[in-house]
Amino acid sequence: MRSSQYLLSTLKETPSDAEVVSHQLMLRAGMIRKVAAGLYTWTPSGLRVLRKVEKVVREEMQSIDALEILMPMVQPADLWQESGRWDDYGPELLRLKDRHQRDFLLGPTHEEIISELVRKEVSSYKQLPLTLFQIQTKFRDEIRPRFGVMRAREFVMKDAYSFHLTQESLQQSYDQMYAAYCRIFERLGLDYRPVIADTGSIGGNSSHEFHVLASSGEDDIAFSDGSDYAANVEMAEALPPKGERATPAMDKQEHQVKGDELAALLQPLSVEAQQAVKCFLVEASDSVEAEYVLLVVRADHELNSVKAEKLEQVASPFNLVDSYTTHELHNVFLSPVDFSGPIMVDHAAAQLSDFACGAGRNGVWFTGVNWQRDAKITEAVDIRNVIEGDPSPCGQGYLKIARGIEVGHIFQLGKKYSNAMKVGVLSETGKHETLTMGCYGIGVSRIVAAAIEQHHDDRGICWPDNLAPFQAVIIPMNMHKSARVQETAEKLYQQLKDQGVEVLFDDRKERPGVMFSDMELVGIPHQIVVGERNLDEGMVEYQARKAGDKVKLKIEQVASHIKDALS
């Protein structure tokens, strides 16, 4: 491709509304252009990258015998009413009416459509297991689209769905999909982690998210420095501390304190946060007689509401009681001392002796409090977020915490949709059996942004070979003034094309400085510079975008050098 016939559209300035580096670089390198909030046009060079991601994803789906289909983007409401999601899904679901005032929606996912297909087309156990996938434009009406294609409203997704007679069969397909996802992210050259994820309110059994590690990520990932273990911070188990609780050595003392900020209030007491607890009042479930349950964690830890919601004693959905309005007591003064309902204490807080806590009255705190002597523990439980340095729950190593960008999600749905929509087959014994399902997503367009978050420097994008819009670029210096430069550049361009290299020939009438900075911004991995001076020796200059080292090559060596670098 000749750049004079291409639409390059690079920008010198960083657009002011682009917060993360991938968004800035995709705009500056001319890969995308904004049409409206969360809606983008992919330009020629951007689309080339997107298609390369698609290709790797498609190949790996085919390698595990998943069959590609294409479902409509506009979906009828009746199927979503059948599954219950028409009412359950929030305003991210864009609902619309057709000319006959019938209800439709723009598909954010396709569980309903695929369930409808399978219940009509699959009738026998002989047709199972079955995995279907599509690579398609999806729509989610994000309240605040941002970070470019990272959190767009219209985006390209690979969504796959598998159908099974048994949990064992689902687990088998799930494991195959897990392995395929690992191959995909490896082939795309991404530093990623498969992390144990929350199955949340969607229901279902087992779930992993695939995160690309990057400082701009929106999720916190806990991973072990001594094993493959990784989990969403909300999901990572905090192990109970080892050893016995120390014997009480202090008496309980009452203190008048000022303010309602925990840190400011502890300082005059000369108590470290690790030696104090904080309390949360939540609604109790029907299984206990009390109206409220008290949750207690160490003052330097964070309450994990996902974990707390799973406690039998706690009402679901999780409902934190705002003490301002219910008791005229500020929550920093909530206290386990004299609390009559169930007191669920995080393991780390339960390990404390001689600790500080609120007194159940505004403006008063206790020090020297001890469990059993001064306050009861209904049960010691895990209800906090892990922090860096906690022992890994896998038993090996200690946890580190990093930001991650979720680019994939695999999920054992179980029978949520197949029960609601009656998806079943006749089994080998002639019985009607409801199927069990898995679903598996990859954010194809988001991967492009995530890859840039990991592959850039201060001059622009540094594409890995297998994602770059072009593999090589020929940069002739002042070609319009030198027939020799032009001739050599044209010859090299033809040679590389003949060898199957995806090569861009920057034949614009631009100053060399403009060409260099544009090509570094766009991030083409292999650069060939053709200039008068080197031509005197029959040489051109080769530079790898990432490593940066310059090498002189004989003209006849160029093609094989690039081919070697690419293989």
Added chain:
Amino acid sequence: MRSSQYLLSTLKETPSDAEVVSHQLMLRAGMIRKVAAGLYTWTPSGLRVLRKVEKVVREEMQSIDALEILMPMVQPADLWQESGRWDDYGPELLRLKDRHQRDFLLGPTHEEIISELVRKEVSSYKQLPLTLFQIQTKFRDEIRPRFGVMRAREFVMKDAYSFHLTQESLQQSYDQMYAAYCRIFERLGLDYRPVIADTGSIGGNSSHEFHVLASSGEDDIAFSDGSDYAANVEMAEALPPKGERATPAMDKQEHQVKGDELAALLQPLSVEAQQAVKCFLVEASDSVEAEYVLLVVRADHELNSVKAEKLEQVASPFNLVDSYTTHELHNVFLSPVDFSGPIMVDHAAAQLSDFACGAGRNGVWFTGVNWQRDAKITEAVDIRNVIEGDPSPCGQGYLKIARGIEVGHIFQLGKKYSNAMKVGVLSETGKHETLTMGCYGIGVSRIVAAAIEQHHDDRGICWPDNLAPFQAVIIPMNMHKSARVQETAEKLYQQLKDQGVEVLFDDRKERPGVMFSDMELVGIPHQIVVGERNLDEGMVEYQARKAGDKVKLKIEQVASHIKDALS
């Protein structure tokens, strides 16, 4: 691919709601499944065909240096307000609101989005000409979606847009596109005609439609039996008859007639329709003083309102006056005799002598009427549809008329959008110049249906090699009872796969009859039947789906035989 691991989903019965053969066969062969009116899921085998069409279209677009991009399907209303189409476009445009109550639409085409891109990214004449295309899902809210993917609401389209400084440059790209379209339809094995099309109310200069000839087509195409000339019937010129009008030989006579059906009314008068005229009253334009204009065509011809609307004397939009309500005169009795306003007479009607026509009074007709003596001709014009047997307007041969399915449309838009949306660049002389545009569509998903209309027999689809979901199929007879059959079939399957043939191995435990009829329905072009009897001689049976001849082949010949047939 093994059919036991595939989703075949063939149907024995023809679904009752499928009117045309392609819709019936796409459902029966399991290529598509309906989700809602005009919304379909493409199954694995259907999608394989769709992707093959896409691939040919993409390759030919790239061959003329068109650059592929991807624009959003959801488009903001403001750009359509700028072009004027937000108000002009009918209810086929699906309008919707996002969660913030902002107006959007589902894109039926992308002139506005591409104009917005080009006015921002292209600033210099050096970047021109520029042709951009995408292959994308579109939405048109058809009032009555039908014929399966032929007239669906959601469909896959290739849309291209070109931008130019001059009309000459546009014409050059238009001609290249025309040639690329011809190559596409030829490579897809379609019997097609590029036809001169109406530029209608969209405005613009020149336009061609590409029609696949098929009896189920919704358009009438007139084409010459003596040249390449083809045009939409509405566009084909009707040449004036040669020679002089015959001298009057009869006197004008008045007849009482019964009824208001032309044919029934002419019979008692013993007048052929070719010897009578019919009249239409239409609103006059401001250029004439009269309120109405009378249009006169031969009674066996059809008035062409597209042609009539272009007459200076006729108001635009064309507005036929309903005589029931305006004059209490039935329109079959409208008469050129004593009509005071302009009388525009079709050439063929103007050639008549001694003809019959209405008398301007209900229940009365004249015979023996002659122009000039009994009625004036303001002007003889072309205002009828051509009919089969008319001389071709190109001067060579006579016209034939066939039904066509529109699968492509190329259009010189001129400055309609670039004026409205201010799309311009600096020219070589530093002047700001508004660009001139072309747009070029191909109905990618519709082509799949059109191909089936041309390639089927009473047993199913007969795919050309380059469109078939699989190129070859191996059909083993009672494999589960014969180890020898199984072994040979497996060996051939592996061999063909290794040779790069897209082969389906029908390894289902089905009776041979079921397998044959399924594979003929699906339309796989090359069939290999492996059976005990032929194996005794070391042979298998080869059959071409279309030709139908059976040939015995030695097992070791099969791969090369198929490869030869495919090349």
